[in-house]
Amino acid sequence: MANVRDLLDELVEGVETVLLFSPSEAYYERCREIEDVSVVVCAGDNGVGAERFVELPLEFVAAKERIRFGVEGATEEGFLTKGDEVVCALQLFDDAIDSVCRVRVGDLDRSGVYDLFTTSRADPAVISAVVDVAVELGQKGQKGKPVGALFVIGDAGKVMNKSRPLSYNPFEKSHVHVGDPIVNVMLKEFSRLDGAFVISDSGKIVSAYRYLEPNAEGVDIPKGLGTRHMAAASITRDTNATAVVLSESDRLVRAFKGGELILELDPEEY
Ligand SMILES: Nc1ncnc2c1ncn2[C@@H]1O[C@H](COP(=O)(O)OP(=O)(O)OP(=O)(O)O)[C@@H](O)[C@H]1O
Numbered sequence: 001m002a003n004v005r006d007l008l009d010e011l012v013e014g015v016e017t018v019l020l021f022s023p024s025e026a027y028y029e030r031c032r033e034i035e036d037v038s039v040v041v042c043a044g045d046n047g048v049g050a051e052r053f054v055e056l057p058l059e060f061v062a063a064k065e066r067i068r069f070g071v072e073g074a075t076e077e078g079f080l081t082k083g084d085e086v087v088c089a090l091q092l093f094d095d096a097i098d099s100v101c102r103v104r105v106g107d108l109d110r111s112g113v114y115d116l117f118t119t120s121r122a123d124p125a126v127i128s129a130v131v132d133v134a135v136e137l138g139q140k141g142q143k144g145k146p147v148g149a150l151f152v153i154g155d156a157g158k159v160m161n162k163s164r165p166l167s168y169n170p171f172e173k174s175h176v177h178v179g180d181p182i183v184n185v186m187l188k189e190f191s192r193l194d195g196a197f198v199i200s201d202s203g204k205i206v207s208a209y210r211y212l213e214p215n216a217e218g219v220d221i222p223k224g225l226g227t228r229h230m231a232a233a234s235i236t237r238d239t240n241a242t243a244v245v246l247s248e249s250d251r252l253v254r255a256f257k258g259g260e261l262i263l264e265l266d267p268e269e270y
């Protein structure tokens with residue numbers, strides 16, 4: 001007569017690596033004792049002192065995104081290789097680990113989110129704060145109307161040299177940072193203006209209303225996208241900046257780096 005344990009045994013059969021998402025110290029210590037299994041911790045910080053650790057720059061709301069990011073990170077760090085079967089243990093409903101799933105490395109399509117956060121010059125928390133603002137704008141629009149926005153993050157000096165003001169810069173004398181709730185409201189307010197926001201590596205809002213003038217030579221973007229996206233792709237090819245774009249036409253959030261589209265998010269799913 002099969003029992004629940006048989007089901008779980010099947011799930012973990014032959015697995016050599018366990019990914020623990022934000023475990024407690026006690027939970028981590030218990031898992032460390034398990035024989036011939038290596039443990040990788042994925043969390044915002046390595047509070048448990050794990051030897052194998054993957055930093056999550058944000059607590060992804062969607063479990064699948066969290067798992068995808070953790071598996072991508074563990075693969076990048078060399079803890080996993082394509083084809084490995086790994087068990088992921090994470091919190092879904094409780095505030096402790098309450099769910100287990102099995103994933104084969106390579107089955108999850110690359111989300112690009114990992115690159116966006118880990119290979120950008122700007123601080124990962126700044127990137128996630130900007131993505132959050134773009135996603136919220138995509139979900140709610142500005143006063144209910146769809147709006148587009150272009151955020152250029154990092155390498156701000158070079159970006160400013162490759163652009164010019166469309167009007168006075170409302171952030172000229174201020175010293176405000178993205179991620180501050182009041183500033184996020186200001187960014188949404190100003191998003192109906194033309195031009196791009198320029199944000200420094202550390203998240204300071206350098207300028208709004210900026211017209212980017214990169215060299216668009218040889219940069220190609222998906223058909224149907226227009227000048228805002230072309231400017232985003234081109235400026236990231238000409239500088240070390242990352243660009244996050246919210247499209248007014250299709251409401252998707254996209255990220256560009258090195259002239260390439262590396263991420264496309266539907267705010268409705270995020
Ligand atoms: N080089 C640029 N620098 C800064 N902002 C730009 C630039 N080009 C376009 N924009 C901004 O993008 C807005 C939309 O332009 P356009 O419709 O051509 O872009 P798009 O890529 O189709 O974007 P969307 O999908 O939002 O319509 C413009 O009104 C302008 O505010």
Ligand SMILES: [Mn+2]
Pocket residue numbers: 226227249
């Ligand atoms: Mn357009």
